[in-house]
Amino acid sequence: MAEIIQEQMGIYDKLQILSDAAKYDVACTSSGVDRQGDGTGMGNCQKAGICHSFSADGRCISLLKILFTNECIYDCKYCVNRSSNDVVRTSFTPDEICTLTMEFYRRNYIEGLFLSSGILKSPNYTMELIYAALYKLRHECNFQGYIHVKAIPGAAQELIQRVGFLADRMSVNLELPTAESLRLLAPHKNRKNILAPMRLVQQKMEDNKQEIVLYKNAPRFVPAGQSTQMIIGATPETDYQILSVAESLYKKFELKRVFYSAFVAVNEDSALPARTGEGPPLLREHRLYQADWLLRFYRFEAGELLNEKSPNFNIFLDPKCDWALKHLEYFPVEVNRADYNTLLRVPGIGCKSASRIVKARRMGTLQFEDLKKMGVVLKRALYFLTCNGKMMYRTKIEEDYIMRNLLNTKEKLPDSVLGMTFKQLSLFDDMTPGQAILR
Amino acid sequence: MKQVYICHDTITGIFSAIYDAWKENRDGDSGIALRGVIIPQLFCEYIEVEETVQKSVAVERLIKKNLGYNAYWDLYHALLSDDCERADAVYHTMLEARKVKDSKKIMEHLSNPHVAKVFELSRKVANEAHFFTEFIRFRELENGVMLSEITPKGQVLTCIADHFTNRFPLEHWMVYDKTHRVFLVHQAKKNWVLVQGEILDTEAAGRISETEEEFAELWKGFCKSISIEERENLNLQRNHLPIRFRQNMTEF
Numbered sequence: 058m059a060e061i062i063q064e065q066m067g068i069y070d071k072l073q074i075l076s077d078a079a080k081y082d083v084a085c086t087s088s089g090v091d092r093q094g095d096g097t098g099m100g101n102c103q104k105a106g107i108c109h110s111f112s113a114d115g116r117c118i119s120l121l122k123i124l125f126t127n128e129c130i131y132d133c134k135y136c137v138n139r140s141s142n143d144v145v146r147t148s149f150t151p152d153e154i155c156t157l158t159m160e161f162y163r164r165n166y167i168e169g170l171f172l173s174s175g176i177l178k179s180p181n182y183t184m185e186l187i188y189a190a191l192y193k194l195r196h197e198c199n200f201q202g203y204i205h206v207k208a209i210p211g212a213a214q215e216l217i218q219r220v221g222f223l224a225d226r227m228s229v230n231l232e233l234p235t236a237e238s239l240r241l242l243a244p245h246k247n248r249k250n251i252l253a254p255m256r257l258v259q260q261k262m263e264d265n266k267q268e269i270v271l272y273k274n275a276p277r278f279v280p281a282g283q284s285t286q287m288i289i290g291a292t293p294e295t296d297y298q299i300l301s302v303a304e305s306l307y308k309k310f311e312l313k314r315v316f317y318s319a320f321v322a323v324n325e326d327s328a329l330p331a332r333t334g335e336g337p338p339l340l341r342e343h344r345l346y347q348a349d350w351l352l353r354f355y356r357f358e359a360g361e362l363l364n365e366k367s368p369n370f371n372i373f374l375d376p377k378c379d380w381a382l383k384h385l386e387y388f389p390v391e392v393n394r395a396d397y398n399t400l401l402r403v404p405g406i407g408c409k410s411a412s413r414i415v416k417a418r419r420m421g422t423l424q425f426e427d428l429k430k431m432g433v434v435l436k437r438a439l440y441f442l443t444c445n446g447k448m449m450y451r452t453k454i455e456e457d458y459i460m461r462n463l464l465n466t467k468e469k470l471p472d473s474v475l476g477m478t479f480k481q482l483s484l485f486d487d488m489t490p491g492q493a494i495l496r
Numbered sequence: 497m498k499q500v501y502i503c504h505d506t507i508t509g510i511f512s513a514i515y516d517a518w519k520e521n522r523d524g525d526s527g528i529a530l531r532g533v534i535i536p537q538l539f540c541e542y543i544e545v546e547e548t549v550q551k552s553v554a555v556e557r558l559i560k561k562n563l564g565y566n567a568y569w570d571l572y573h574a575l576l577s578d579d580c581e582r583a584d585a586v587y588h589t590m591l592e593a594r595k596v597k598d599s600k601k602i603m604e605h606l607s608n609p610h611v612a613k614v615f616e617l618s619r620k621v622a623n624e625a626h627f628f629t630e631f632i633r634f635r636e637l638e639n640g641v642m643l644s645e646i647t648p649k650g651q652v653l654t655c656i657a658d659h660f661t662n663r664f665p666l667e668h669w670m671v672y673d674k675t676h677r678v679f680l681v682h683q684a685k686k687n688w689v690l691v692q693g694e695i696l697d698t699e700a701a702g703r704i705s706e707t708e709e710e711f712a713e714l715w716k717g718f719c720k721s722i723s724i725e726e727r728e729n730l731n732l733q734r735n736h737l738p739i740r741f742r743q744n745m746t747e748f
Contacts, residue, residue: 081724321726
């Protein structure tokens, strides 16, 4: 194991190395908790979160995202810090973390701290270090801003609990969607070890709710909830498998968010997909986030969007349109009568416009012009809606016909995906042969 | 003949003009124009307004009492924008409120063009203010004061003052609005104040503390190293962080 440990490294170099190593973590949100400063320290939190800058890849910079150390005893194949990689290793001291956080926060650079870590010596040892840093930050520096911390799988329950009282959000990375992939790519981790701290945090949060009811000033345990992330595209799981995993995490572990991270090849390894020069699978990541929204806000279930027979998302249509086209028997829907849940399922109608429709139709019957003002995207919705029994134009309720028209209107993909070239799309060609011509 | 009241481009000025117009002419044909940006029209009578704090306070009370705090919030934010017709829009929104059944719901009457205008302006200012809670950058001066300079379109200082006061209660800090030449000053453990009519001493503002340069460099380095090269997308970055904000930001 070739390893270089440099004792005398400046803080600039340390920050370079340890932020560079942390950048593959997706979550940089500072949301979920509202807390006013009490006037004795520095900082407050806003429920919606605040972004402070945007890096060249267009992702938001909200928190000071760093690793405590990039030394690691594990050898996860996809990770840049795996023990078999020959990279410069370094660690922060708790003091350095406090100085950086406080001074950056004071200049309004950041909203708080995101602290993750490689495993130094043992999970417990690492968790102790993290605790020491957070304790200092909260109690000596009196920092009242946002803290997101990683729970290290395998660390003692009691330690994780103590850290949870200092942090706003905790996350345990699921790393890969299935236990089998985990065994292949992260030989030192196992599913059980990852789910155990997740369950612990969930239970502790539940207990804490009771405590707060009894004692208003009881300390809060992870008030912004917990999240997790998994890597997409390093292993052969289908979108259906991934989405089902996410769904059960939301249901069984009450997670706030599941993040998807398009696999970026940093290591050469026979167990990993070969480097293709096509970049990370950003469109796939985008589709998963769209479906994730459908699960959380649109009352869809994973089994409705995908199934064993068609386990991957359509690259040309967003998951909601795709679902609607396969279930034309439910459409068209009458705007003036359909209930809220039914409206939510119409492509082109979002949560806001659906509730506006429900409110506005109490005052009078709605026409297509009214829908436009309420924010309904008619170019998509018109195939699925009637107003007073009439459709907007004469259209056929027929899969091919609507598909052709929807594809003509062109989905507005976010810039995060638009950077892609046709070459990248062709990755999926063999799954949907012939459709590439449509574009 | 239409009576147009002329006032200075300040909240006190505009409220005073509304006071006069409301008192003398609320049933006739009247309007409000800002000094310096009006284009004189035929068949109008222009009236100079005597601006006083008393008038301003009276109008504030009138709005709060009759239209409610929420509507006041919208009207006030609309007045902070840089639109040259904002005073007129606010005045006519107030006139419109007399006609509707429940004046407190005036901001829901978006079919009225004046109300729609106020709504749009107030949203614009509130959005810009939110951008500044994100993108303001402080630098530490030699004497320990944190200073930030911004160039906003609207007068957002009062909108962001509470946020930063709550966030940095123990710091001396100051935000300078270069567009409108106003300071927002916060002394440790005290509430904030607005200071007008002073000029920023650029020489003193340039004397930064010893460690300031180091932290700025650390931050710049962090912003570079946190970006994933394989995902680089400058368009997306520009969508989220428009160029006009970058002139006063440390990392650009």
